[in-house]
Amino acid sequence: MADISAKMVKELRDMTGVGMMDAKRALVEVEGDMDKAVDYLREKGMAKAGKKNDRIAAEGLANVAVNGNFAAIVEVNSETDFVSKNEMFQDLVKSIAKEVAENKPASMEEALAIKTDKGTLETELIEAQTVIGEKISFRRFEIVEKADNAAFGAYLHMGGRITVLSVVDGTTDEEVAKDIAMHVAAINPRYVDETQIPQEELDHEKTVLTEQALNEGKPANIVDKMVIGRLNKFKAEISLVDQPFVKDPDMTVKNYVSSKGGTVNSFVRFEVGEGIEKREDNFADEVMSQMKK
Template identity: 65%
Template sequence: MATITAAQVKELREKTGVGMMDAKKALVSTDGDMEKAIDELREKGMAKAAKKSGRIAAEGLAHIELSGNTAAIIEVNSETDFVSSNDKFQTLVKDIATTVAKNKPADMDAALQLSMGEGTIDDAVKNLTAVIGEKISFRRFQLVEKTDSQNFGSYLHNGGAIAVLALLEGADEATAKDVAMHVAAINPQYVSRDEVPSEVLEHERAVFTEETKNEGKPENIVPKIVEGRLNKYLSEISLADQEFVKDSDKTVAEFVESKGGKLVSFVRFEVGEGIEKAENNFVEEVMGQIK
């Protein structure tokens, strides 16, 4: 049997919102498999689906720059949030985004070797690390191209804690920015339900089926309830189906259509998503609950 650590229990609690003992029991039951533990808790009606983005741990800034029909969205990390407010750090982030948008590198290795200032992007990152005394890293970027009939919408939340780049066919930049703001706030996983992989649908259908059966519902109405729950799930993760934050009477797709446009794509960077940061006081937290 796998050894269940305090850190695993904490992670499962953060992803599902269940109590410490319930989280530990689920991990023991699934031999430490986090995803199976989440499914088990959901089947028991104790937890909702965990967000795919993971915990937010690292600091830094995300940024977006446009160059003609090309947009670059990037993330640069630092060790502390104090550095994020540093003028030199902010200038570095903006310069990297501008350089990437103009030069369209194929991958991160190529991006790091792009000329910027008196050296390369890699040189600039290392130089600022030396000046500030804190590790700086250019973590990721994505390039998005548009046609002349399409519109970019960019939005930075809280100065760059979240950056969203939306792309619409038709409409205008103001509409595209409204969509970007919605994506920043609601965090959809797909543009439309048609993009959801079949294996994801089958997995959710299986979980909803077990959850419904465990509620004691009559066997003959289980499929109908499951499809209803699956439809609700799809409306929550699909941008097109979500209620628009500025007008709940419309879905996002309906809002965009009312402006003469159509959803094409979006990219959302949240600083630090998926990066784990060491937590030094969790043992004390657990001991405090035991007492």
């Protein structure tokens, strides 16, 4: 039998909201496989979908910079949340976004080699690390291009803890595109529309929903209809254009954008630290370590 640690149980509880014993039983049942444990609990009707990338970990900020028909969204990480409030760090993140938007590097290696007034982006990161006294890491970036008759929308939540870059075609109204970026920041869709959902993901969801319906004791002759209905609901929930618009839930995002003469082209959403395991520090110790610097 797999060794089920207290940390694994806590992680599964955080992801699914089930009780401690239910989480442990699920992990034992699937021999410690976290993804299978989530599916097991969902099939039993005990949990909602859990996603690994919901585990927010590292600190830092993300930002957006626009340069003509190109824009860049970047994420820069630090060890503690204190650093994200540091003016030098904030300026560094903005500078990195600006340089990436202007130079359009094809890789992180090219991005770090971008020439600046102080040398390169890499030397600026090293300097900031020395001055601030924490490891500073330029984690990721994405460059987005738009057409002349399209608009970029940028939205920074909590100063850049969640940052979104959207593109809306058919209009140059940046406020409309910003509204879409704000919606994406709040609701966190995974795709623009259902055509982008991989068939593998749909097949997996259909399997889970089928087991869920059968475990509810539904007659086999109506399970298929139930699964179709629930699968359509699932697709709508994760597809941006089919979601109720956050500023006016009486209309969908698609209807809102259409009313402005546009269509949603794409979006990129960076949530700082998503997918990175966070070191479990004692908060009091963290405060003391900052006071000593």
